[in-house]
Amino acid sequence: MNTLLITGTDTDAGKTVLTAALAAYWQMYCPAKSLGMMKPIQSGTGDRELYNRLFSLNQSLEEINPLYFQAPLAPPIAAEREGRSVDLGKAWQALENLRRQRDFVLIEALGGLGSPVTHELTVADLARDWGLPTVLVVPVRLGAIAQAVANVALSRQSGVHLKGIVLNCVQPRTEQEIADWCPIDLIESLTNTPVFGILPNLSDLSDLGKLAQVASDLDIERLMPL
Template sequence: MNTLLITATDTEAGKTVLTTALAAYLQKYYPQRNWGIMKPIQSGVGDREWYQNLFLLKQSAQEITPLYFQAPLAPPIAAAKENRQVDLAVVWQTLLGLQKRHDFLLIEALGGLGSPVTEELTIADLAGQWRLPTVLVVPVRLGAIAQAVANVALARQSGVNLKGIVLNCIQPRSDAEIADWTPPNLIQSLTNTPVLGCLPYLDNPTDLDKLAQIASDLDLEILDTF
């Protein structure tokens, strides 16, 4: 069983784009493989609905997202507004069940690597404790190098099995901007973590053929999971 956690430096960095691209890649190039998607915790309408609309998943809504809160806030805050708790046991049991049923499981984390899951734990803590192979998405913008360095340091501190970094253009970027703001060689040198490639800005993020092609351009062999 292969599992891959997709996390990022912060919110709106491109986790959903990368997860969708990898799912489209699996669907197009490995149609015989039984794969699934998980968004362990979701606050507000968003990613679960996105995946249900794009893919014919053999999963219930509860299996895609075992913990769902109404307010689009950090889970401990959203849970408190509903007089609930963030029950990670439910997430863990759902994860184990999906791993048994699927050859490959894509897990999209919430927020960034340092985002709170509970009042005591962050995404980095969870990734480390649950031993989830992880990819970090870094948005192409000024300050991205520092974000990459800080997040890789957090990953190491938390014992995360960080497989690589994927750069993502959240807005249209020129080759010069990508080279100046997120030079792969410098990021790799500073973090000692491979940069798997750069996702271009997409006008139509629902074009599964384009997404599959973009994913195929990434250095997926480094992940040793596909």
């Protein structure tokens, strides 16, 4: 399938960093192939505006983000405040249209794998129901091992096609901190899931060259169909 869903353990895990890095890499090294980007549901200002500014996508804001709610809250709560519902059919149709038009589509999920999409469904349920190959972003910090184990367990319970894990330094980290808090061998052993690499702390997402470079340090061939 020409689609990859980027999800995380929670909000601010680093989904946007990984999504932007993979998009920058694709547009730099695969210029002959078309890329689409999507944030199916967004609450508050953020990712759709960033992607529209950074990348040459030839997509409208609504094509990038078919379901938008003003309040930066969980979608079912944000939708209720506006007297609306979370119309997943609209988001699914937008994704199907985009996949027919593009060689590859990067999708950034909202919140974490267990975040609510509706009153009945989580991001994990959406990944399963839409059949989306998924990558889990785990932030490098104390407790990361437990977060990785719990979220991989959730993905398996929900029937998600989880391809692997990417670690992300949400704050500047030393090599010793990374080794102590996120030992790759232990995470892979406990989760039986490959770790595709570690993203350094990136405070400026406007440097596309840097984004492409950090993506190239990941196991990029297992992440995207180049």
